[in-house]
Amino acid sequence: MHSAAGGTKMVRTSSMYSADDPLGQCLRPPETETEDERRARLEREYEARRVSDGIDEQLKNERKKWEKQRRQEVKLLLLGQAESAPVLAHQAAQLAPSPSRLLVLPHRRGGPHEPRTPGQHELAALRLRLSPLTGSERALADRLNEGVALRSGSGVYARQGWQARVARSLSSASSSRDDDGAAAKRQQHQQDEDRAVAEIARVLEASVDDVVKLWEHPTVLALMKRRRLRLDEWSEFFLKNIRRIAKASYVPTTDDILRARIQTMGVAEHVFDVVLPGQSPFAWRIYDVGGARGQRHTWVPYFDDAKAIIFLAPISAFDQFLEEDSKTNRIDDSLQLFTQICANPLLANVHLVLFLNKTDVLRAKLESGLRLQKYVTSFGDKTNDYETVSRYFVTHFTLVHKRNSVHSKSRVLYTHLTNVVDTQATQSIIANGPEVVSEVRWSAGGVRVSPRCRWRRTMGGGSVSMKEERDSVVEIIGKMMHE
Numbered sequence: 057m058h059s060a061a062g063g064t065k066m067v068r069t070s071s072m073y074s075a076d077d078p079l080g081q082c083l084r085p086p087e088t089e090t091e092d093e094r095r096a097r098l099e100r101e102y103e104a105r106r107v108s109d110g111i112d113e114q115l116k117n118e119r120k121k122w123e124k125q126r127r128q129e130v131k132l133l134l135l136g137q138a139e140s141a142p143v144l145a146h147q148a149a150q151l152a153p154s155p156s157r158l159l160v161l162p163h164r165r166g167g168p169h170e171p172r173t174p175g176q177h178e179l180a181a182l183r184l185r186l187s188p189l190t191g192s193e194r195a196l197a198d199r200l201n202e203g204v205a206l207r208s209g210s211g212v213y214a215r216q217g218w219q220a221r222v223a224r225s226l227s228s229a230s231s232s233r234d235d236d237g238a239a240a241k242r243q244q245h246q247q248d249e250d251r252a253v254a255e256i257a258r259v260l261e262a263s264v265d266d267v268v269k270l271w272e273h274p275t276v277l278a279l280m281k282r283r284r285l286r287l288d289e290w291s292e293f294f295l296k297n298i299r300r301i302a303k304a305s306y307v308p309t310t311d312d313i314l315r316a317r318i319q320t321m322g323v324a325e326h327v328f329d330v331v332l333p334g335q336s337p338f339a340w341r342i343y344d345v346g347g348a349r350g351q352r353h354t355w356v357p358y359f360d361d362a363k364a365i366i367f368l369a370p371i372s373a374f375d376q377f378l379e380e381d382s383k384t385n386r387i388d389d390s391l392q393l394f395t396q397i398c399a400n401p402l403l404a405n406v407h408l409v410l411f412l413n414k415t416d417v418l419r420a421k422l423e424s425g426l427r428l429q430k431y432v433t434s435f436g437d438k439t440n441d442y443e444t445v446s447r448y449f450v451t452h453f454t455l456v457h458k459r460n461s462v463h464s465k466s467r468v469l470y471t472h473l474t475n476v477v478d479t480q481a482t483q484s485i486i487a488n489g490p491e492v493v494s495e496v497r498w499s500a501g502g503v504r505v506s507p508r509c510r511w512r513r514t515m516g517g518g519s520v521s522m523k524e525e526r527d528s529v530v531e532i533i534g535k536m537m538h539e
């Protein structure tokens with residue numbers, strides 16, 4: 057330190073060369089240094105600098121690699137209305153078995169004005185005997201929802217981080233890091249849970265004959281037909297499999313897990329490593345967001361740096377209405393939602409993949425005689441078969457994309473007809489290159505399907521046939537990473 061005029065102290069940074077830097081003094085060559093010693097010292101210094109520069113270079117390369125890897129990360133959003141269904145993400149994620157497969161029984165309907173029906177006493181007895189089971193459903197849902205009740209009733213839902221919570225609760229009994237008191241408390245809680253779930257399983261097992269009787273009862277079937285009651289789509293699957301599911305030793309299969317309706321609350325994140333031949337691996341970060349109206353506000357923060365969106369529209373739902381708004385037709389809602397996604401300036405550069413989903417349910421509905429025209433008047437008097445109807449939906453959604461992509465005129469829409477509970481077909485669409493995939497690029501005119509080539513683009517009077525695209529979702533995103 058040096059004192060300066062006026063008594064203020066000047067602080068001077070020490071340097072290699074400053075006389076008062078103790079390290080500098082140590083490193084300074086002795087005044088008696090010979091020429092040979094000087095040469096040796098300079099060589100040592102040169103070598104040290106070379107090593108140091110090498111380390112800097114390595115760090116720089118690593119930073120570059122890391123940044124490239126970061127760029128290699130794909131943020132993918134799964135969007136669509138509720139029940140559309142991003143059960144898709146669950147196909148690859150590890151789902152912990154949960155005993156949530158209880159049934160919505162049709163006994164809730166019926167009232168004082170119901171006409172006297174044959175077998176009424178038998179039905180009354182069944183209802184009484186099944187009341188412990190229906191009572192258990194709510195209790196079980198509350199347990200799985202950790203005590204947070206849904207406004208809409210007894211549904212089961214998954215909140216962000218539920219996988220971690222399940223894993224924690226499964227490993228809590230063997231946790232040794234906690235103090236004894238906390239571990240014992242958790243163990244006790246776990247035992248209570250297990251006992252309660254076992255009790256519900258026992259009630260289900262004891263009720264199985266009655267469930268089957270009710271499900272097959274001719275009066276119930278006739279009543280359902282007359283009053284046009286429809287069970288939730290997934291109930292039929294579980295009712296058909298009820299004897300297997302009601303066994304005390306029941307462990308859910310992958311199919312059971314995919315068929316279960318577990319509503320997404322908030323956002324669920326899934327991370328996968330995807331490796332494509334000849335390309336460096338990249339991580340997929342998939343965000344599955346709740347599709348119910350009350351959940352849609354959670355989407356926007358994820359739009360920011362999303363690379364791709366898989367939008368799911370359940371095209372089987374043409375005769376259904378939203379659970380959260382019984383006046384809005386589900387197809388209308390999907391189209392409005394898709395319009396907003398296409399028109400959103402934040403999403404101008406994302407890759408859009410459209411899954412027109414639940415094709416199996418669509419096929420079954422059309423085969424049972426349900427007419428699309430009754431709900432979608434613009435369908436007109438076209439043939440009411442699966443091929444015509446599915447093509448109609450592809451055209452309609454494609455047009456919506458074309459008309460609303462005001463911020464991204466050249467964006468390509470990749471459209472797939474899907475049944476995501478069919479794991480083989482879905483995995484092939486996601487990873488291997490699917491059977492029915494079409495790249496629909498719009499410029500002018502309309503889209504027309506030809507038997508030779510799946511898609512034909514009509515421009516003015518002539519037509520330009522397009523190469524049939526068989527890209528999988530992984531390939532689409534792989535290409536995009538190298539654009």
Ligand SMILES: Nc1nc2c(ncn2[C@@H]2O[C@H](COP(=O)(O)OP(=O)(O)OP(=O)(O)O)[C@@H](O)[C@H]2O)c(=O)[nH]1
Nearest residue numbers: 138139140141142143314315320346347414475476
């Ligand atoms: N048959 C059939 N069922 C499907 C298909 N896709 C989904 N489901 C069923 O539809 C129900 C709803 O699926 P979810 O994945 O919970 O729907 P979601 O779109 O995630 O709904 P939110 O979580 O509310 O946003 C589940 O019972 C699924 O098994 C399909 O292609 N065919």
Ligand SMILES: [Mg+2]
Nearest residue numbers: 142143319320
């Ligand atoms: Mg969901």
